Amino acid sequence: MTEQHREIDVLLDEQRTFEPSADFVAAAHVGDRGPYDEAGRDREAYWEAWARRLDWFTPWDTVLEWDPPFSKWFVGGTLNAAYNCLDRHLQARGSKTALIWEGEPGDVRRYTYRELHEEVCRFANALKGLGVGKGDRVAIYLPMVPEAAVAMLACARIGAPHSVVFGGFSPQSLRDRIEDAHATCVITADGGYRRGGIIPLKASTDAAIEGLDYVNSVVVVRRSAVTDPRAAPHGDAVDTPSCDMTAGRDHWYHDLIAAADADFPAEPMDSEDLLYILYTSGTTGKPKGVMHTTGGYMTHVTATAKWVFDLREDDIYWCTADVGWVTGHSYIVYGPLSNGATVVMYEGSPDWPDRGRFWELCERYAVTVFYTAPTAIRAFMRWGDDWPAGYDLSALRLLGTVGEPINPEAWVWYDRHIGGGRCPIVDTWWQTETGGIMITPLPGAITTKPGTATVPFPGIEAAILDEEGNPAESGYLAITSPWPGMLRGVWGDEERYRETYWSKWPDIYFPGDGARVDEDGYYWIMGRVDDVLNVAGHRIGTMEVESALVDHGAVAEAAVVGRSDEIKGQAVAAFVSVVEGTETSEALRQELRGHVAAQIGAIARPADLIFAAELPKTRSGKIMRRLLRDVAEGRALGDTTTLADPAVVRSLQQQFADSEA
Missing domain, CATH: 3.40.50.12780 (ANL, N-terminal domain)
Structure with a gap:
């Protein structure tokens, strides 16, 4: 066992000593898991009790109308x-x-x-x-x-x-x-x-x-x-x-x-x-x-x-x-x-x-609760x-993380050097579409582990499913029932809403993340499984960056993938082929990186930009982004038998290695 793992095991024991939220304790029932069981028995009544904590001008008639994939909460x-x-x-x-x-x-x-x-x-x-x-x-x-x-x-x-x-x-x-x-x-x-x-x-x-x-x-x-x-x-x-x-x-x-x-x-x-x-x-x-x-x-x-x-x-x-x-x-x-x-x-x-x-x-302000990103x-x-x-930093009593999964090493450092070993850490998973936190420990009530967001918030029903929608220990994260803060659609594009979030399995929300569940039932979020990058907690579509690159007059074709980054989690790696007669240079490389920043914003600026005479394609003409990810990560190349020209990707591999050097 490494010293890092020993420290993590010690932290697991320490986390059990934190006092639960007084509000949570007040809601708990003797002999069960309190709000978790309460929400499990009657999820709508559970959320209705929370809604009553708000001030309403007129009360609702119905807690939930669910016509998949559309929900209405507190109707009327x-x-x-x-x-x-x-x-x-x-x-x-x-x-x-x-x-x-x-x-x-x-x-x-x-x-x-x-x-x-x-x-x-x-x-x-x-x-x-x-x-x-x-x-x-x-x-x-x-x-x-x-x-x-x-x-x-x-x-x-x-x-x-x-x-x-x-x-x-x-x-x-x-x-x-x-x-x-x-x-x-x-x-x-x-x-x-x-x-x-x-x-x-x-x-x-x-x-x-x-x-x-x-x-x-x-x-x-x-x-x-x-x-x-x-x-x-x-x-x-x-x-x-x-x-x-x-x-x-x-x-x-x-x-x-x-x-x-x-x-x-x-x-x-x-x-x-x-x-x-x-x-x-x-x-x-x-x-x-x-x-x-x-x-x-x-x-x-x-x-x-x-x-x-x-x-x-x-x-x-x-x-x-x-x-x-x-x-x-x-x-x-x-x-x-x-x-x-x-x-x-x-x-x-x-x-x-x-x-x-x-x-x-x-x-200066005696901050007691601090919520920041793993980046x-x-x-x-x-x-x-x-x-x-x-x-x-002695006023701090609770720490939180948001935006992407936190690696255990960063969790341990956060605990030791910011929390002084005394602060519970709430590692939260959620996204723009969910509106609010979905998977998280509750401080003091849930034993934490470095690197996992633990379990769904009371009233949130999640699962790990395989491609066919069957329960699995490792696969796709899914939200299996509606929740109050869920998005109500995509502005002006109902079909995109259906296709993006509800087409993988019938009546089940697919957030686009891979995940696994451990022996304690804790969820480990593994990151995006689609073509969306998480750069320093900011979601960037690869197609967005590719569109910005080909908008430049010198670019004939572009492919964008993500690669691991020690600080940002992921970085943008771009592979570009230029129009015939265009001379590639460092000046053009910087111009294209700046062009992306001007089109989208500095957060989308490619960390790496490699010029390619050709991009690796199948015989049917599809760009093999899987192989480009291998190149960007420095991994051994996967199966190249379907490529029209296997030499293309080997050339890119050498160029990427040279640029890293």
Whole structure:
């Protein structure tokens, strides 16, 4: 047994000593597994009990209508997501801090629940004044600033579905999402800070909406007006405009807020009314607009935020995700705020101005619950133990991971160097489409193992199935019954919804991940089984990258695969053949990598780009991506007998080896 394995075995024993959530214990029954058995006996009644923890304007008639693959939860009930995140806390928690925000330059803002409620109401009135009404789609393209949460909640208050676009996406990616949702309003910023530089978001927005006449208003948050970051710790702004403004269309956020009323009654929304659209990569080039509605989604994220993170009244909770991803929606905004938590938001990079920034924030704000990605943890490991050791992390009592499976070595490091051996670790599996956490330990109630997300959350029914849909110890992860936070479809494309998620087995949701189950019934997620890469927790479709490459005039054909990466989990490897007469060079290689970044965003930039006279194809002309994965991973080649020219792949193998050297 290796020293690493001995340490893991010791940790298994230690995890049994943690106290379960008080809320979980209160719900448990003597002699059984509490909520797990309760949910198993009557799953609908179990979720109905969680729904009752929310404030509803009118009660529901039916808990679930299930017409596979379409579900409706809490049918006939009306509520409002923003009301449940803000208004219902005003009497008991009005003066409690709802949001602590720090920008990368060091500027800080705090909002109590009453102050956040007022800001959201003002912005809802401002949006209403710009013509935004119930059902209108609003695109949000902001850095990690408080206005991002305010914008989401203001849209929810109006009943206008929001579509948040990650600030790292390119103008073309932003345009694609605005066009698909037909958003009539865009909320952006003049810029956002990243590693000491400013990302020009307004300029990207202008490029994205050029010629889109239906975009009739753009709201701009002034962010890059902090001229000297360390000299202006409170975000003191300058008067000179920091970006171009189009008269009649563009409006400064601060001007709108100053002129708006602080009272805006929340719009009663049907439980199945659309709350937001969030785009995620798929196996085709076009991102899918995943739709989440109000009642079921709020029930799911309220329940999971409460129990998975064991949220307590005095917690300082920090999820390091960006609101541009579903984790930011569910576990920065809607889940924690519906529970009345104090939430930390941070704008910038974890290594600016040095690699201790996250731990400095944990110390300064006495963070108690910390939720981050395995990619970040592996980077922290690489930077060395001294960085976290230099800060007081004693306030931490619970750690979480999200975005991809965490390898046991990173889990152990996280436990030892961040949690000090005293914090339970909740390794969570879920995805944009599920809305909320699906497979996870509950702190103290479930014995954890490094590297596994353990068991489904109470009320979630999962299985491992083979190709034919039979139970298996290793195979495909499947969700076998509907759940409240599930996606309600793909915006504007019902057939894609059916084909992508429900066509593998009858009436069973297929998330696209492989998995295995161990002797304790714990689920081990093995990663994607389709052509979607998980790069630093971000889903990137290989077809998306291939489409961006062949969009360049020098490229005749491209094939993209993933390869293992020590930090990111997966990296993009591209194989490109150029048009006849084009000379390959290092300059062209960098140009193509930059072209992908410009088309999609920096997260999709290929880590490796290999020029090929030809790509390996079968005799029928199909590109053999399986062999390209072998090349990228440095593995021995599999069966090449079906190739039209086996020498092609051997040549690529040599080129890849040379590039690595």
